[in-house]
Amino acid sequence: MIKRLQSWEGLLAAVLVVIFAFNALMTPEFLGIGNQINLFQLSIEKIIVALVMTLIIINAEIDLSVGSMMGLSACAFGYLFQNGIAPPVAIAVCLGIGVLGGAVNGWFITRVGLPSLVVTLATLIGFRGLARVMVEDRGIGDFPDWFDALGQKGLLGPIPFALIAFVLLFAVIYVVLERSGFGRKTYVIGSNRDVAEFAGIDTARHKMILFIASGAVSAFAGLLYAARVGAVRGDVALGFELDVITIVLLGGVSIFGGKGTLVGTLLSVLIVLNLRNGMALLNITGHIQTGVIGLLLIASVVVPRIRLTRAKAPKEASA
Amino acid sequence: MMMKHVLGAAAALMLGGASFAYAEALKLEGGKSTDMVLLPKFLGILVFDQANEGAQEAHAELANPGKLEFTGPTPENSVAGQIEIMTTAATQKLGAVMLSNNAGDQIAPAAEAAQAAGTKVVTWDSPVPSGAGESVFVAQVDFGSIGVVMADMAHSILGGKGQMAVLSATPDAANQNAWIEAMKVALAADAKYADIELVDVVYGDDQAEVSYNRALALVDKYPDLGLIMSPTTVGIQASAKAMQDEGLCDKVKVSGLGLPSEMVSYTMNGCAPEFALWDFRDLGYLTYFTAYGLATGQLKGEVGESFTAGRMGDFTIEEDPSRAGSKRILMGPFTVYTKDNVEAAAK
Numbered sequence: 001m002i003k004r005l006q007s008w009e010g011l012l013a014a015v016l017v018v019i020f021a022f023n024a025l026m027t028p029e030f031l032g033i034g035n036q037i038n039l040f041q042l043s044i045e046k047i048i049v050a051l052v053m054t055l056i057i058i059n060a061e062i063d064l065s066v067g068s069m070m071g072l073s074a075c076a077f078g079y080l081f082q083n084g085i086a087p088p089v090a091i092a093v094c095l096g097i098g099v100l101g102g103a104v105n106g107w108f109i110t111r112v113g114l115p116s117l118v119v120t121l122a123t124l125i126g127f128r129g130l131a132r133v134m135v136e137d138r139g140i141g142d143f144p145d146w147f148d149a150l151g152q153k154g155l156l157g158p159i160p161f162a163l164i165a166f167v168l169l170f171a172v173i174y175v176v177l178e179r180s181g182f183g184r185k186t187y188v189i190g191s192n193r194d195v196a197e198f199a200g201i202d203t204a205r206h207k208m209i210l211f212i213a214s215g216a217v218s219a220f221a222g223l224l225y226a227a228r229v230g231a232v233r234g235d236v237a238l239g240f241e242l243d244v245i246t247i248v249l250l251g252g253v254s255i256f257g258g259k260g261t262l263v264g265t266l267l268s269v270l271i272v273l274n275l276r277n278g279m280a281l282l283n284i285t286g287h288i289q290t291g292v293i294g295l296l297l298i299a300s301v302v303v304p305r306i307r308l309t310r311a312k313a314p315k316e317a318s319a
Numbered sequence: 320m321m322m323k324h325v326l327g328a329a330a331a332l333m334l335g336g337a338s339f340a341y342a343e344a345l346k347l348e349g350g351k352s353t354d355m356v357l358l359p360k361f362l363g364i365l366v367f368d369q370a371n372e373g374a375q376e377a378h379a380e381l382a383n384p385g386k387l388e389f390t391g392p393t394p395e396n397s398v399a400g401q402i403e404i405m406t407t408a409a410t411q412k413l414g415a416v417m418l419s420n421n422a423g424d425q426i427a428p429a430a431e432a433a434q435a436a437g438t439k440v441v442t443w444d445s446p447v448p449s450g451a452g453e454s455v456f457v458a459q460v461d462f463g464s465i466g467v468v469m470a471d472m473a474h475s476i477l478g479g480k481g482q483m484a485v486l487s488a489t490p491d492a493a494n495q496n497a498w499i500e501a502m503k504v505a506l507a508a509d510a511k512y513a514d515i516e517l518v519d520v521v522y523g524d525d526q527a528e529v530s531y532n533r534a535l536a537l538v539d540k541y542p543d544l545g546l547i548m549s550p551t552t553v554g555i556q557a558s559a560k561a562m563q564d565e566g567l568c569d570k571v572k573v574s575g576l577g578l579p580s581e582m583v584s585y586t587m588n589g590c591a592p593e594f595a596l597w598d599f600r601d602l603g604y605l606t607y608f609t610a611y612g613l614a615t616g617q618l619k620g621e622v623g624e625s626f627t628a629g630r631m632g633d634f635t636i637e638e639d640p641s642r643a644g645s646k647r648i649l650m651g652p653f654t655v656y657t658k659d660n661v662e663a664a665a666k
Contacts, residue, residue: 035410042403136491139423139448152428229402231424239395280407286392286400287362 008252008304012267019271023278030281037158039277041228044162045070045221046240047269050247051166051173052217054265056116056210057248058177060190060257061109063211064120066218067240068127069101073222075131078140078232087147095219101127102215109211110204116211124241132234141231151227162224169217174262186210190257246293247272250300271296344625344633345617349381353414353614357387357603358404360421360445361394365578366599367419370443373603374417380629381611385414398422405429409436414614415454417606419444427451439613439620443606444599450645454613454620455636457606458647459597462494465550465576466501468653472574472593473506473515473546480514481545484537486558486575488525488551498550518544523554530557538562538571549575555594559585579656579664586661595653598664605631605650622646 023030040047049066056063073094080090101123108119155161177183189196189203196203226232251268253260272293279289357374359367371389378387392400401422406429408416416433420426420442430440430452439454440447446456473483485502487495499520506512518541523530534547534557547562549555555577562568568590577594585591608628612618618626618636625635631650639647656664 029410029412032410038406038410042399042406139425141424141427141449148428152432228428229422229425230428233398233423233425235398236425238398276403277407280403281411283356283388283390285362285390286396290393290396 009261009264009267011303012250012252012264012271016267016271016274019274019278023274023281026278027281030278033158035277035281037154037160037163039273040163040166041160043243043273043276044160044166044228045225045237046243047247047273048162048166048169048221048224049214049218049240050244050265050269051169051262052210052214053244053248054251054253054260054262055173055177055186056214057245057253057255058190058257058260059186059207059210060193061116061207061210062120062245062255063105063116063214064241064245065101065105065123065127066214066221066244067237067242068124068131069098069215069218070222070225070237070240071235072101072127072131073098073219074226074232074236075135075140075234077223077226079134081143082140087144091223094223095216098216098219098222099212100215101219102212103208105215106208106211110207128234128238131236135232135234139231139233143226143230147227148230151224152230162228165220165224170262170266177262182206187258190259192258246297250297252300252304344627344635345612346627347381347608347612347617348615349383351383351611351615351617352385353383353611354385354411355383355387355415355417355607355610355614356404356408356413357389357417357607358401358408359389359391359419361397361400362391363394365580367391369599370419370603370606373600373605374607375603376600377604377607377611377629381608383611387607398425401426402429405433405440409433409438412436413438415439415441415610417610418442418447420447421445423447424449424451439610441606441610441613443602446639446642446645446647448642450639450642453645455609456639456642456645456647457602457609458639458649458651459599459602460651460653461649462497462641463501464652465498466503466505468595468655469498469502469548469550469575470505470509470512470515472595472655473548474512476572476574476592477515477545479511482516482518482541482543483546483548484518484541484544485520486530486533486537486547486549486554487520487522488554490522495550502548502550523549523551523557525551525553527553527557530554531561534558534561534573535565538565538567544571547571547573547575549573549577552576552578552581552596555591556581556585559591563588563590577656579661580666582656583661583665586656586658593655593657595655597650598654601631602650604628605634605648609634609648620646 029035076097077090077094105119105123108114109116150161185201185206189206193203225237247268248265251264276289357371405416409432427447433440434452440452441455442453443457447453485499521533523533530553538544547558549558555575559573562571562573573591574594576596582591582594605628612626613620618624622636622638625633627633634648636646636648639645
């Protein structure tokens with residue numbers, strides 16, 4: 001039990017309980033079903049992408065292009081819809097764009113051998129450029145009612161489609177990461193790619209699959225965004241990649257790869273969303289919200305260091 | 320979908336109600352409690368702080384025992400932040416949200432949800448393009464009149480004769496392009512402007528340094544230039560500073576749309592003798608009266624309704640000519656600032 005609490009996940013869970021209790025005490029609206037659903041809905045696209053980002057970072061890579069891919073997918077949907085393409089076809093095309101964009105990232109990273117930081121920084125700019133070219137400075141809206149309803153209304157009772165998608169995706173990725181060979185390889189490659197290569201793992205293929213998944217899920221999240229807000233513009237999801245990466249790192253996933261769990265990411269998601277929602281209900285302004293989340297991230301980087309040096313100290317003394 | 324039917328029915332009722340005109344302006348009864356939020360595009364912009372001052376003034380004047388919060392997103396999170404605050408306002412069951420919209424139609428579902436929860440949405444400065452989810456838009460000025468105001472300032476500064484150039488924001492800034500076009504129309508429409516020549520339109524990207532350099536380039540390119548007209552608060556200040564730094568103020572004047580607090584020194588030393596803008600304090604004040612009236616049920620939000628907004632006088636809800644099916648309250652007109660009134664406004 002004590003060991004559990006000492007783990008990073010244990011610490012996150014304790015922080016979450018404190019925030020949750022604080023919110024419930026401070027604002028009577030917090031515990032309402034509507035608010036609890038809104039709390040997820042307002043950031044649902046980011047937290048869906050955070051699930052895949054967890055795999056990418058454990059694999060010792062990064063995908064900075066996810067926000068731009070969300071924007072590209074949403075804008076492509078608006079563009080196709082405006083040009084008379086049937087929405088189901090447009091949705092399929094957008095998901096295809098996600099797969100293709102992910103494959104482009106993967107190809108440059110695995111075949112050309114460029115660092116993912118550089119490649120996805122380039123596609124962050126490139127995908128956003130394409131999105132802006134397609135819709136220019138206009139807003140495109142008036143999507144079909146069923147499409148808007150998918151983003152805005154409950155599907156299972158009050159629970160919207162996007163939240164169900166998040167839960168399903170969490171379950172799938174959890175099983176893959178914790179219970180499959182693919183998951184074990186993700187950790188091994190992330191810890192040491194050379195060792196993985198010597199062990200006969202096709203690391204290039206593995207990374208290619210991850211980046212395609214990241215592109216496809218980002219495109220899917222972009223469509224969810226379009227449905228939720230009922231209109232798209234060139235700046236859709238601008239800067240979302242930083243929020244996504246913040247959540248994953250706060251969840252205890254090591255930026256150097258090889259370490260981290262999906263449960264950590266989930267706890268981090270819940271902490272960030274509850275914190276933001278609680279501050280919003282207390283009418284705390286955006287600057288302070290950003291500051292608090294920033295402090296939290298700094299703490300998440302510093303605290304493990306302190307614990308590490310503390311844990312080391314007695315050993316060194318005895319030696 | 321249900322929502323749209325409900326709104327449709329409400330719109331039909333409103334049209335029915337509009338057939339009889341309200342003879343007298345309603346005097347709003349103070350002292351009723353309603354919590355409201357003033358939601359700017361983002362925080363850290365002077366004009367939005369001024370709008371808040373105006374709203375706070377009205378809040379005190381109407382003796383609303385409820386709370387008036389001034390809260391907004393950070394600039395890089397503007398769209399998502401505005402949607403979040405709108406959604407939260409509905410959860411909190413606030414009386415009204417006063418929104419300077421930066422999210423385009425993306426705010427519409429959140430605004431409609433707020434309306435469904437009984438929270439009125441009054442826009443100011445920048446409306447919801449489709450009008451969906453919006454009770455009424457408090458418009459600062461009639462954007463069509465801006466062309467005439469700029470043409471008149473040019474006429475007055477140049478003494479009716481001379482060359483002028485425009486230094487705008489970006490080539491695809493919709494507001495500025497419409498205003499420049501309106502000025503061209505105004506210049507062509509009246510013979511008194513016949514001797515004013517518009518020689519060029521350049522763009523400073525709404526960045527101080529770029530605008531500063533473009534202004535100096537204009538002076539080099541057109542030796543007979545008498546006036547730089549800049550319909551953006553960044554451009555006008557940078558141009559005035561450029562002319563002042565280079566000692567050109569006797570020869571080339573600056574005018575356009577500017578903030579009194581930023582322009583006061585240039586107006587007093589003659590570099591920018593006249594410029595125009597609307598008063599954001601007044602805009603916040605009028606917006607508060609409108610939102611208070613709607614939130615307390617004293618106003619229905621129907622076309623033709625008139626009410627008294629304290630020190631600013633009477634206003635009427637009307638059809639918005641630029642957005643079919645939407646409603647607006649026109650604050651207007653422009654305030655033209657000169658040596659005589661700029662110091663008071665800059666405080």
